[in-house]
Amino acid sequence: MLDRPHKGDEVATMMDEMGRKARAAARVLAIAPAQQKTQALEAMAAALVAASDDIIEANRRDMEEGEKAGLSPAMLDRLKLTRERVQAIADGVRAIAALDDPVGAVIAAWDRPNGLKIERVRTPLGVIGVIYESRPNVTADAGALCLKAGNAVILRGGSDSVNSSSAIHACLARGLEEAGLPAEAIQYVPTTDRAAVGEMLKGLSGNLDVIVPRGGRSLVERVQTEARVPVFAHLEGLCHLYVDASADLDMAVKLAVNAKMRRTGICGAAETLLVDRAAAATHLEPILAALSAAGCEVRGDAAVIATLPTATPATEEDWSTEYLDAIISAKLVDGVEGAIDHIGRYSSSHTEAIVAEDAQAVEKFFREVDSAILLHNASTQFADGGEFGMGAEIGIATGRMHARGPVGVEQLTSFKYRVHGSGQTRP
Amino acid sequence: MLDRPHKGDEVATMMDEMGRKARAAARVLAIAPAQQKTQALEAMAAALVAASDDIIEANRRDMEEGEKAGLSPAMLDRLKLTRERVQAIADGVRAIAALDDPVGAVIAAWDRPNGLKIERVRTPLGVIGVIYESRPNVTADAGALCLKAGNAVILRGGSDSVNSSSAIHACLARGLEEAGLPAEAIQYVPTTDRAAVGEMLKGLSGNLDVIVPRGGRSLVERVQTEARVPVFAHLEGLCHLYVDASADLDMAVKLAVNAKMRRTGICGAAETLLVDRAAAATHLEPILAALSAAGCEVRGDAAVIATLPTATPATEEDWSTEYLDAIISAKLVDGVEGAIDHIGRYSSSHTEAIVAEDAQAVEKFFREVDSAILLHNASTQFADGGEFGMGAEIGIATGRMHARGPVGVEQLTSFKYRVHGSGQTRP
Numbered sequence: 115m116l117d118r119p120h121k122g123d124e125v126a127t128m129m130d131e132m133g134r135k136a137r138a139a140a141r142v143l144a145i146a147p148a149q150q151k152t153q154a155l156e157a158m159a160a161a162l163v164a165a166s167d168d169i170i171e172a173n174r175r176d177m178e179e180g181e182k183a184g185l186s187p188a189m190l191d192r193l194k195l196t197r198e199r200v201q202a203i204a205d206g207v208r209a210i211a212a213l214d215d216p217v218g219a220v221i222a223a224w225d226r227p228n229g230l231k232i233e234r235v236r237t238p239l240g241v242i243g244v245i246y247e248s249r250p251n252v253t254a255d256a257g258a259l260c261l262k263a264g265n266a267v268i269l270r271g272g273s274d275s276v277n278s279s280s281a282i283h284a285c286l287a288r289g290l291e292e293a294g295l296p297a298e299a300i301q302y303v304p305t306t307d308r309a310a311v312g313e314m315l316k317g318l319s320g321n322l323d324v325i326v327p328r329g330g331r332s333l334v335e336r337v338q339t340e341a342r343v344p345v346f347a348h349l350e351g352l353c354h355l356y357v358d359a360s361a362d363l364d365m366a367v368k369l370a371v372n373a374k375m376r377r378t379g380i381c382g383a384a385e386t387l388l389v390d391r392a393a394a395a396t397h398l399e400p401i402l403a404a405l406s407a408a409g410c411e412v413r414g415d416a417a418v419i420a421t422l423p424t425a426t427p428a429t430e431e432d433w434s435t436e437y438l439d440a441i442i443s444a445k446l447v448d449g450v451e452g453a454i455d456h457i458g459r460y461s462s463s464h465t466e467a468i469v470a471e472d473a474q475a476v477e478k479f480f481r482e483v484d485s486a487i488l489l490h491n492a493s494t495q496f497a498d499g500g501e502f503g504m505g506a507e508i509g510i511a512t513g514r515m516h517a518r519g520p521v522g523v524e525q526l527t528s529f530k531y532r533v534h535g536s537g538q539t540r541p
Numbered sequence: 542m543l544d545r546p547h548k549g550d551e552v553a554t555m556m557d558e559m560g561r562k563a564r565a566a567a568r569v570l571a572i573a574p575a576q577q578k579t580q581a582l583e584a585m586a587a588a589l590v591a592a593s594d595d596i597i598e599a600n601r602r603d604m605e606e607g608e609k610a611g612l613s614p615a616m617l618d619r620l621k622l623t624r625e626r627v628q629a630i631a632d633g634v635r636a637i638a639a640l641d642d643p644v645g646a647v648i649a650a651w652d653r654p655n656g657l658k659i660e661r662v663r664t665p666l667g668v669i670g671v672i673y674e675s676r677p678n679v680t681a682d683a684g685a686l687c688l689k690a691g692n693a694v695i696l697r698g699g700s701d702s703v704n705s706s707s708a709i710h711a712c713l714a715r716g717l718e719e720a721g722l723p724a725e726a727i728q729y730v731p732t733t734d735r736a737a738v739g740e741m742l743k744g745l746s747g748n749l750d751v752i753v754p755r756g757g758r759s760l761v762e763r764v765q766t767e768a769r770v771p772v773f774a775h776l777e778g779l780c781h782l783y784v785d786a787s788a789d790l791d792m793a794v795k796l797a798v799n800a801k802m803r804r805t806g807i808c809g810a811a812e813t814l815l816v817d818r819a820a821a822a823t824h825l826e827p828i829l830a831a832l833s834a835a836g837c838e839v840r841g842d843a844a845v846i847a848t849l850p851t852a853t854p855a856t857e858e859d860w861s862t863e864y865l866d867a868i869i870s871a872k873l874v875d876g877v878e879g880a881i882d883h884i885g886r887y888s889s890s891h892t893e894a895i896v897a898e899d900a901q902a903v904e905k906f907f908r909e910v911d912s913a914i915l916l917h918n919a920s921t922q923f924a925d926g927g928e929f930g931m932g933a934e935i936g937i938a939t940g941r942m943h944a945r946g947p948v949g950v951e952q953l954t955s956f957k958y959r960v961h962g963s964g965q966t967r968p
Contacts, residue, residue, distance in 0.1 A: 145909050218908070226930055230919055237911060239941055324942060344771055344942045365964040372966035480959050481645070482572050484664060492657055492962025501967065502958070503653055514666055514955035515751060515771045516943040528941035531929070532907050535919025537792040539799035540928065 125309040132268055133318025135298035136241040140266035142296055144238045148215035150293050155211035155258055158289030162204040162254065165285050169200050172281035173250065180274055185248075188379060192248050193275055203254045203282070206506060210258040213505045216527050217264040231534040236527040238264030240323035243314045244508065245270045245337060247329035250278035256326070256508050257286045257300040263526035266299045268322065270314060272329070273306035280304070311336075317343040326521065328509045331436075346521060347513035350436040351381030351464040353494040356453040356479070357401065358470035359392035365491060366397055366469045367404045372493040373467065375408045379438045381510055382465055382497035386433065387444040388453045394446055405442060415445040433460045450475040454482045461485055463512045465497040486512055486519040552736040559695055560745025562725035563668040567693035570726055571665045575642035577720050582638035582685055585716030589631040589681065592712050596627050599708035600677065607701055615806060615865075619675050620702055630681045630709070633933060637685040640932045643954050644691040658961040663954040665691030667750035670741045671935065672697045672764060674756035677705035683753070683935050684713045684727040690953035693726045695749065697741060699756070700733035707731070738763075744770040753948065755936045758863075773948060774940035777863040778808030779889040780921040783880040783906070784828065785897035786819035792918060793824055793896045794831045799920040800894065802835045806865045808937055809892055809924035813860065814871040815880045821873055832869060842872040860887045877902040881909045888912055890939045892924040913939055913946040 143151070162169070173195040180190055222234040242265045244256040253269055260267035271279040283302035290297050303310045314322060315337060324344045327337040337345055355373050357366045373384035387405075389398050394417055402412055402422040412418060413428040425444070432443040433456075447453045450468070457466055467489040468479040476490050487497045487510075499507025499520030507520040517525035570578070589596070600622040607617055649661040669692050671683040680696055687694035698706035710729035717724050730737045741749060742764060751771045754764040758777055765772060782800050784793045800811035814832075816825050821844055829839055829849040839845060840855040852871075859870040860883075874880045877895070884893055894916040895906040903917050914924045914937075924947075926934025931949030938944040944952035 144911065224930065226928070230923065230928075232929060237941070362964070368964065368966055376967055484571065485957065487958045487960065489960045490962060492960055492965045493967050495967040496657065496960065496962075496965070501653070501657075502659060503651065514664070518955055519958050528945055530912065531914045531946050533914065533916045533919055533923065535917060535923075537789070537795065538919045538923070539795055540803055540920050540922040 125305060125307050126313055128305070129303070129310055129313035130319055132301050132303070133241070133321030136266040136268055136301060136318075137321045139296040139299040140238065140241050143261070143264045143266060143299055144217070146264065146295060148217070150295060151215065151261055151264070152211050154261065154289045154293035154295050155207055156289075157292040158254070158258065158286050159204040159207040159211065161285035161288045162200060162207065162282065165281065166197055166200045169278065169281040169285075170195055170197065172277040175277045176250075176275050183274075185274065189248055189274070193250065193278070195250060195278055199251070203251050206251070207254055207258045210262050210506050210523070213262060213523055215262070216523050221529060228538055229536060230538055233532045234529050235532055236524070237530050239526060239528050240265060241321055242267045242526065243270065243322045243325045243343075244268070245311055245314065245325060245327045245329070245333065247272040247333060248274045250275040250282055252328060253279040253282045253302065254286065255506060257283070259506055259508050259523055260526060261290075261299060262523050265526055266301075268301050268303065268314065268318075270303040270311060276306055312340070315340040315342065324516075326508055344515070345513070346509075346511045346517045346525075348509040349462040349464065349512040351383065351497070351510065352386070352434065352436050352460060352462040353382060353384045353465045353497070354386045354388055354453070354457050354461060354467070355384040355494060356388040356447070356450070356457075356466070356468045357390060357393060357397055358450060358468060358472060358475045359390040359397075360472035360475060361390075361393065361397060361469040362471060363397055363400060367401050369467070369469055369491070369493050370401045371404050371408050373495055374405060374410055374442050375440065376493070376495050378440050380495065382495045383438065384467070384494045385436055385442065386456075386460070387442055388447045388456055389444070390450075391446045391448050391452070398446070402444065409440055411441045413441065413443050417446045418444045436462070450478050454479065457483055457485070464510060465489065465494050467492060467494045486510065552732060552734050553740055555732070556730070556737055556740035557746055559728050559730070560668070560748030563693040563695055563728060563745075564748040566723040566726040567665065567668050569723055570688070570691045570693060571644070573691065573722060575644070577722060578642065578688055578691070579638050581688065581716045581720035581722050582634055583716075584719040585681070585685065585713050586631040586634040586638065588712035588715045589627060589634065589709065592708065593624055593627045596705065596708040596712075597622055597624065599704040602704045603677075603702050610701075612701065616675055616701070620677065620705070622677060622705055626678070630678050633678070634681055634685045637689050637933050637950070640689060640950055642689070643950050648956060655965055656963060657965055660959045661956050662959055663951070664957050666953055666955050668693045668695065668748055669953065670695045670697065670749045670752045670770075672738055672741065672752060672754045672756070672760065674699040674760060675701045677702040677709055679755060680706040680709045680729065681713065682933060684710070686933055686935050686950055687953060688717075688726060690950050692953055693728075695728050695730065695741065695745075697730040697738060703733055739767070742767040742769065751943075753935055771942070772940070773936075773938045773944045773952075775936045776889040776891065776939040778810065778891040778924070778937065779813070779861065779863050779887060780809060780811045780892045780924070781813045781815055781880070781884050781888060781894070782811040782921060783815040783874070783877070783884075783893070783895045784817060784820065784824055785877060785895060785899060785902045786817040786824075787899035787902060788817075788820065788824065788896040789898060790824055790827060794828050796894070796896055796918070796920050797828045798831050798835050800922055801832060801837055801869050802867065803920070803922050805867050807922065809922045810865065811894070811921045812863055812869065813883075813887070814869055815874045815883055816871070817877075818873045818875050818879070825873070829871065836867055838868040840868065840870050844873045845871045863889070877905050881906065884910055884912070891937060892916065892921050894919060894921045913937065
């Protein structure tokens with residue numbers, strides 16, 4: 115089924131059928147006992163380990179195709195699976211199995227003067243569509259997280275990783291079946307035809323409740339423009355690090371290097387350094403020198419160029435570029451106010467950090483910057499569901515509806531009200 | 542501006558301009574002190590009372606037009622404003638003023654082993670579009686609630702109430718100005734041209750973050766089909782009351798009459814009565830007799846017709862009809878399982894109630910029915926933000942994304958994470 119071409123109508127019919135099966139599976143999952151879901155997740159992890167060789171062999175085919183297609187070394191590295199990486203994927207699924215079951219958890223409870231006892235309890239969202247690009251591990255992470263939250267999921271992976279993802283998906287389906295849950299709870303779209311994405315964006319005749327796009331700007335923009343169903347937007351991470359004049363210099367140097375250089379390819383990596391003009395004489399040079407010494411290219415304004423000989427001028431485009439590479443844009447701003455203005459103009463509302471000892475500056479930054487994650491005296495690279503203690507995440511949502519920041523198991527749920535009375539009528 | 546016709550392009554330009562002004566106002570509101578918002582709300586309430594005569598005069602013109610246009614008595618009653626009703630609208634705004642300010646409230650807080658202190662705090666959503674029909678009080682309720690939550694709002698009222706709503710809106714704008722907040726924080730669309738709704742559904746060039754439709758099925762369906770921005774769906778209230786064989790008979794009779802007949806025109810009114818087949822001999826007749834005695838028309842299945850001489854046969858359409866009138870559909874079902882099946886098939890996911898003494902039946906009903914509000918031994922007419930202790934509501938959301946159930950001040954917010962560190966870098 116993977117290799118033969120699909121006509122548009124055929125794809126539409128197939129996707130609609132997947133939607134119907136997902137809805138039916140979601141009904142079963144919504145009331146499945148926590149223990150049964152845990153059992154399925156553990157069986158999935160075991161199946162992944164047992165199928166390591168098959169998964170790596172499937173991945174070898176993807177890698178060959180990728181090399182032929184001229185994927186960049188960074189892309190090929192994201193795609194590549196090794197025995198250790200498959201083990202890490204299985205461990206991730208086991209970690210999700212070990213999380214508390216969110217479904218039925220009481221989020222809030224209060225009593226009314228008339229004796230009504232009101233509880234707000236978590237429920238599944240329904241059917242989730244995840245559209246992602248090259249990393250095959252998303253297949254397992256997203257599938258497992260959706261299941262834990264009692265949702266059915268339709269996974270549409272990138273064409274680069276279709277063999278790897280299919281092999282991983284087979285293990286997830288096996289785990290579901292071993293636990294007596296419908297295999298259709300986690301479906302993988304078995305075609306690389308882009309028409310399948312179009313069908314998902316139309317909502318599969320009402321059988322898709324929300325779409326989570328995970329990928330580059332063009333994918334996310336297509337999803338946001340075309341989707342007729344709610345979307346958990348995952349824009350890029352154009353993260354800023356602002357160094358206030360009150361900042362401890364050593365800390366600022368250490369945080370700037372970590373925020374930019376620890377891993378340059380993740381969405382929590384800093385892309386722009388903003389330094390308080392009042393600290394130009396004291397903080398700018400040591401920070402730029404440390405970044406440069408760590409192998410980072412610096413593009414900056416006049417002050418930056420005057421300070422660091424190797425720096426080149428930043429263009430307007432640089433301020434809105436997510437490099438995902440060892441490059442940073444840098445400039446002076448007029449205090450926290452100037453930082454807030456710059457961030458308001460260029461940020462993708464993902465993550466921003468302030469380095470400061472002045473509590474008022476921090477409070478102003480925290481109050482006025484409207485991004486999903488704000489950090490004080492900590493690296494932007496902490497923008498991660500695992501680092502937040504959520505166990506696992508499907509991505510970082512940059513929108514303001516429903517989910518924001520790391521999307522973990524809880525963010526993949528809705529809620530309902532349960533009200534207990536003793537015969538109350540409304541006067 | 543109200544009375545002259547608008548060409549499509551003119552409407553588009555005007556709406557786009559409203560969107561830009563709303564976005565600018567939202568930036569101011571997002572960081573406005575709680576006290577300033579409270580002051581604005583109190584000034585609005587005072588302005589409403591002071592302008593009572595003008596509002597009633599404007600309403601008189603709407604009533605005249607409505608009578609000419611042949612509105613039903615029920616529609617005219619919803620439209621009508623009296624001195625008492627204007628006072629009640631002002632009291633409602635004052636009650637919203639007295640609520641706790643949600644913006645900046647800490648929803649959750651936890652520490653990480655590495656010393657990071659994480660807080661999840663409430664933020665405004667941004668710009669909200671409210672599209673509603675005849676009731677002019679929604680102008681004040683929605684405007685005040687959105688302001689309290691730090692959001693700008695664009696209100697599109699029904700053409701029936703355009704004069705009343707404009708007069709009320711003038712008082713809201715006055716309150717904002719008296720408190721030194723931008724009047725554009727609450728804008729009222731000054732045209733009855735339906736193209737204005739179309740522009741809102743397109744999202745006003747990214748300046749509208751969410752749409753709240755409040756009205757009948759055709760409005761809500763248009764919004765859900767056409768909207769390119771997130772929607773807090775407010776479907777109709779096709780509410781069910783299920784009477785289990787374990788129900789206390791007196792309580793069941795009392796609850797059925799209240800759920801249906803207290804007010805028949807609200808979305809929390811019961812529309813379908815489901816009675817456990819095991820209680821056919823004991824419970825069915827007294828409940829039907831009480832409903833009939835209270836003036837309710839009953840449409841039912843064979844058992845109902847055999848029990849109540851005045852009952853008429855229910856058609857398939859009856860099971861999916863929100864009567865909003867003194868009519869109920871009624872049938873026997875096979876226990877709680879049968880009730881869950883019927884509700885799953887016909888419910889609008891708004892509110893359902895179970896009358897039962899059997900805790901297992903209640904637990905099954907609460908676990909398996911996926912509606913926003915579930916009640917045990919209480920009237921469906923409690924489906925209301927005020928009755929839930931939320932102070933006020935903009936409606937009852939029937940979707941599962943972001944808001945569900947009564948949409949009060951908290952449901953009109955988003956959140957962000959504030960993380961305090963002491964120099965942590967990610968290993």
